[in-house]
Amino acid sequence: MSARERELRGSTAVVGVAESMLGEVGPGISSLDLIGQATVAALDDAGLKKSDIDGLFTHSAFFNLPTVTTAEYLGIRPRYTDSTAIGGSSFVADLRHATAAINAGMCDVALITYGSTQRSSSGGLMTSGQVLTKSYESPFKPINPGSGYALAAARHMHEFGTTREQLAEVAVAARKWAQLNPVAFMHDDLTIDDVLNSRMVSTPLTVRDCCLVTDGGGAVIVTSAERAKSLKKAPTYILGAGEAHWNMHISQMPDLTETCATESSKNAYEVSGMKPSDIDVVEVYDAFTINTLLFLEDLGFVKKGESGAFVEGGRIAPGGELAVNTNGGGLSYCHPGMYGIFTIIEAVRQIRGEAGARQVDDVHVGMAHGNGGSLSTQCTAIFGDESTL
Amino acid sequence: MPSAVLNVADFTDEIHPEPVYQALLDKGVLAYQRCDVSNDVFFPPRWLCPVCGSDTYTWERSAGEGTVYSATTLSPRNKEPYVVGLIDVDEGFRLMSNVVGLPVEDVTIGMRVSVQFKDVEDRGAIPQFVKVDA
Numbered sequence: 001m002s003a004r005e006r007e008l009r010g011s012t013a014v015v016g017v018a019e020s021m022l023g024e025v026g027p028g029i030s031s032l033d034l035i036g037q038a039t040v041a042a043l044d045d046a047g048l049k050k051s052d053i054d055g056l057f058t059h060s061a062f063f064n065l066p067t068v069t070t071a072e073y074l075g076i077r078p079r080y081t082d083s084t085a086i087g088g089s090s091f092v093a094d095l096r097h098a099t100a101a102i103n104a105g106m107c108d109v110a111l112i113t114y115g116s117t118q119r120s121s122s123g124g125l126m127t128s129g130q131v132l133t134k135s136y137e138s139p140f141k142p143i144n145p146g147s148g149y150a151l152a153a154a155r156h157m158h159e160f161g162t163t164r165e166q167l168a169e170v171a172v173a174a175r176k177w178a179q180l181n182p183v184a185f186m187h188d189d190l191t192i193d194d195v196l197n198s199r200m201v202s203t204p205l206t207v208r209d210c211c212l213v214t215d216g217g218g219a220v221i222v223t224s225a226e227r228a229k230s231l232k233k234a235p236t237y238i239l240g241a242g243e244a245h246w247n248m249h250i251s252q253m254p255d256l257t258e259t260c261a262t263e264s265s266k267n268a269y270e271v272s273g274m275k276p277s278d279i280d281v282v283e284v285y286d287a288f289t290i291n292t293l294l295f296l297e298d299l300g301f302v303k304k305g306e307s308g309a310f311v312e313g314g315r316i317a318p319g320g321e322l323a324v325n326t327n328g329g330g331l332s333y334c335h336p337g338m339y340g341i342f343t344i345i346e347a348v349r350q351i352r353g354e355a356g357a358r359q360v361d362d363v364h365v366g367m368a369h370g371n372g373g374s375l376s377t378q379c380t381a382i383f384g385d386e387s388t389l
Numbered sequence: 390m391p392s393a394v395l396n397v398a399d400f401t402d403e404i405h406p407e408p409v410y411q412a413l414l415d416k417g418v419l420a421y422q423r424c425d426v427s428n429d430v431f432f433p434p435r436w437l438c439p440v441c442g443s444d445t446y447t448w449e450r451s452a453g454e455g456t457v458y459s460a461t462t463l464s465p466r467n468k469e470p471y472v473v474g475l476i477d478v479d480e481g482f483r484l485m486s487n488v489v490g491l492p493v494e495d496v497t498i499g500m501r502v503s504v505q506f507k508d509v510e511d512r513g514a515i516p517q518f519v520k521v522d523a
Contacts, residue, residue, distance in 0.1 A: 134407055136432075136433040136484065136485065137485045139509055139512060139515045140473050140485050140486055140487050140515070141463070141471065141473065141487075142461075142463075142473045142485065143463060147461050147463065147473050150461035151459040151460070151461050151473070151474075151475055152459070154459045154460060154461055154498065155458065155459040155498065158459070158498040158499075200462075200464060201463075202461045202462070202463050202473075203461050203462040203463075204461075249485075250475070250485070251475055251483055251484055251485040252483075256458070256459055256475075
């Protein structure tokens with residue numbers, strides 16, 4: 001970390017957050033329409049007008065030149081744009097990029113947004129961009145991205161004795177949180193046995209170890225701490241962030257049991273001056289149950305290899321020791337292809353005290369952690385309310 | 390032990406990394422690159438050493454033996470189940486492949502395997518791995 005980045009602590013704040021319609025929006029509503037819905041709602045949340053937006057940050061698998069397409073649709077002419085394309089973690093990285101741009105005077109009000117009709121459009125998984133380079137993995141017919149995560153889960157089980165039941169605990173905890181979230185996609189009861197006995201996708205992961213395929217969009221508005229003070233809601237300050245990627249392909253990942261969330265979180269902790277025990281709510285990108293286990297370790301909440309035992313007995317479920325994925329996560333709330341922006345929205349709502357039945361008591365510090373590719377890209381952001389400045 | 394260094398011209402007229410690798414696979418050779426400067430082994434094929442950045446390297450022939458680093462079984466509807474594995478090849482590189490020739494439930498992490506080659510339409514030969522009997 002550079003000393004200069006440390007000076008950016010708390011220099012920017014999230015001032016508006018919103019989701020679009022979620023779940024299955026049906027035909028006739030496009031991914032851009034969901035961006036439009038979320039943007040209108042986030043501007044209202046912030047007390048800002050569309051004409052205030054002069055920085056645009058987005059990524060999409062639905063259209064090319066993502067910021068250009070989005071700006072045309074919204075009717076804005078941003079003076080700063082960023083189409084960071086590192087998968088589902090892009091939106092968490094955007095927080096750090098927006099902080100840099102705002103501090104450099106290159107924009108004042110940054111809109112970070114995403115929309116996807118993955119469920120209504122295809123019912124299947126979509127990937128970003130055409131792959132015209134030769135693959136050294138595809139001839140062996142892995143399911144992407146599921147098999148990469150399955151390989152990581154299998155290795156974690158081999159090295160640390162992690163069990164399928166412990167993986168299932170992650171899905172069960174997510175479901176219990178989702179049952180407290182009225183807009184979550186899944187509300188039915190879910191047991192460990194249900195997870196274990198579901199259709200096997202790629203051993204050891206069943207369909208209930210895997211994220212949902214839903215529609216959905218979100219918007220996050222970031223501005224300077226100074227401007228944030230005069231807006232509608234109490235600012236949620238960006239205290240620090242970090243980003244890392246070490247590999248694209250799972251076969252190139254040096255150690256399947258350690259992600260570069262170790263590196264992204266190290267920067268976020270150093271800039272923010274926070275440590276894991278300071279974090280009141282943890283919102284991680286749970287594309288698969290193994291993600292949550294790996295990230296609890298790599299973000300420093302438990303030691304390497306101990307996450308399986310840690311999540312037993314509902315320790316990350318409502319009322320547990322550590323509040324993780326309080327919206328129900330990608331496993332039970334919403335997963336429209338790329339989930340990262342929703343980790344930000346939930347962390348901000350928890351810090352504001354706006355999370356309704358799922359609100360965790362006395363939240364001052366929250367973490368959003370995004371993941372992209374096959375455990376490839378990791379981005380961590382730490383937020384705090386005014387008491388943390 | 391014989392040198393692993395390959396004289397590529399003995400096998401193919403190709404000179405660029407991707408086609409050389411494929412041409413060697415098609416002749417039943419699993420090859421990898423070794424940097425002439427840093428001595429690091431690298432895979433998959435590319436123009437420069439990902440460790441030191443040098444663009445001078447030598448092709449070497451793998452003995453084709455390795456260890457299963459991780460494995461997952463896929464069971465598509467109405468098709469035979471199969472194993473996708475990551476193989477740590479003894480010369481010091483890892484690749485994705487299939488582990489074949491035994492029941493999927495018998496494939497284990499840490500198992501010793503050796504290469505064989507399978508022709509795939511529109512691609513050419515690909516490396517697959519079978520269990521090495523102890």
